[in-house]
Amino acid sequence: MTHHLPRPEAQEAAQAFQNAAAAYDEAAAKGDMFRILAEGGQVVRPELLPAAETRLHLYRQMRRARQFDERGWVLYRQGRLGVFPPFGGMEASQCGTAAALTKDDWLFPTYRDTGAALTLGLPIARTLAYWRTSPHGWQMPKDLKVLPFYIPIATQYPQAVGAALAERRRGTKNVAMAFIGDGGSSEGDFHEALNFAGALNAPCVFILQNNGWAISVPTRTQTKATNLSHRALGYGIPGVRVDGNDVLATWHVTREAVERARRGEGPTLIETVTYRVKPHTVADDPTRYRTDEDTAGWDEKDPLLRLQQHLLAEGILTEQSDAALQQEVAEEFEAALAEADSYPDPQPAEILEHVFAEPTPQLVRQRAELLEEV
Known part of the structure; x- marks a missing residue:
């Protein structure tokens, strides 16, 4: 029998996963990572639980995001959707933060933040059109301050600062929210924006x-920092620093940050510490740098x-109401x-109409x- 030794890069990736999992668990145990719900839905900060309506709203938004992510995979394989970056497993990080905004606020998403844009109100049909590279998805709704999904890394951060300063000059209380990944936090634009906003x-x-990966490069490879919030x-x-898989925690800390910004107290x-369970994009082959076993522990x-376990335990959700909610979400997506x-x-000329x-x-x-040519 022939035995194949693991490739060095595969061993390195496996070690990177173990490091990420260990860091997550250690931070949770030490209280170095803010959370309200632990795995299993147990409440660790009962005094910070939001109203039942808010918890149910956050659950619905995460279900809507998960529906888009899962159906997006199917549509891509059917040739009915272009290449897009999946975000399954990161719904709490995206939906909990975006839910703290209003439609008067700005959202500057990366290419992976479809869940955040949907939560703020971007129509599903228009989002599908965007990922189909259709002109019907190129323009954002006039009543929504969502920028198109940013493909360049970190350029959205300084631009968000500019939008925030413009709102202050106009005399509003509106804020700007910008997303970035752990890899993007090593870009110069990230540091320039933080200095710009702070000053x-x-x-x-x-x-x-912080989802553990910058494409195929694990976080611990691209930086020696272990707490990026520092x-x-x-x-x-x-x-x-917050548990990015606890939507109640992400919503709580983001709401506080938004209110702080509205009061004029700055950025x-x-x-949000989470993990990119899915590939970098639907066209990515993550088996080149990690195995299915590497990600299995994150299912828990x-x-x-x-949140589902918590809501069922609290009686805010029942098996029947949960099934009905998921059916509504599925029907909403199919209609979109x-x-x-x-x-x-x-039409070919439309590519020049929204520049x-x-x-x-x-x-x-x-x-x-x-x-004329056409």
């Missing part, structure tokens, strides 16, 4: 989703399962999918040439 006391909330201290702003950096930390399917096929509010002479000429 000018901008009403910003920075969400740093990076806030260098810029004179508060940093909070906050929130590190599933944010949906955690039918709407997205009804959109007409994009500037007022087209430049070059764009006008190029569009005319393209229409």
Whole structure:
């Protein structure tokens, strides 16, 4: 029998997973990571439990996000959706933070933050159109301050500071929230934005989703830092580390940061500690840098399962009402999918129609040439 030795990079990835799991468990045990619910749905901070309606709302939003993520995989394999980054397992990190905003606030998402955008109110049909590269998904709704999903790493952070300062100049209490990953926190834009926001006391909330991976590079490889929220201290702003798989905890700390920003007390950096169970994108092959066994332990930390167990134990949810809620969420998605399917096929010239509010002479000429050629 021939025995194949594991590749060095596979061994390194397995060790990276073990490090991430150990760091998560150690932080939870030490209280170094804020949480309200532990695995299994047990309440560890009963005095901080939000109203039952809020808990049920957060559960619904996570169910909607999970439905999009799971159906997105199927649609991609059917050729009905383009390449998109899955986020299953990170719903508490995205939905809990975005739920602390209102539609008057700004949201600057990365490419992985579809769940956050859906929570704030981005229509599912328009989101599907975006990931189909259809012009019907290129423009955000006029009543929603959500930027298109950012593909470049970290560029959204300084831009969020600019939007926050613009709101303050206009005399509003609106805030700007920007997302980034653990890998993105090593980019220069991240540090420039934190310094910029701290120096000018901008009403910003920075969400740093530490999901353990920057594509195929584990967090412990790209930085020696073990607590990324401490990076806030260098810029004179508060940093909070929270269990990114506990939606009640992410909602609580983000709501406090949002209210702090509204009061004119400046920005906050929130590190949500979670794990990217899914591949980098639906076109990624994570078996090249980790195994299924590496991610298996994180199923027990599933944010949906955690809140579901809590709600059932509290009687806020029953088996019947849970099934009905999931059916409503599924029907909502299928109705949105039918709407997205009804959109007409994009025309070549449309790629030039949403570049500037007022087209430049070059764009006008190029569009005319393209229409003539077509």
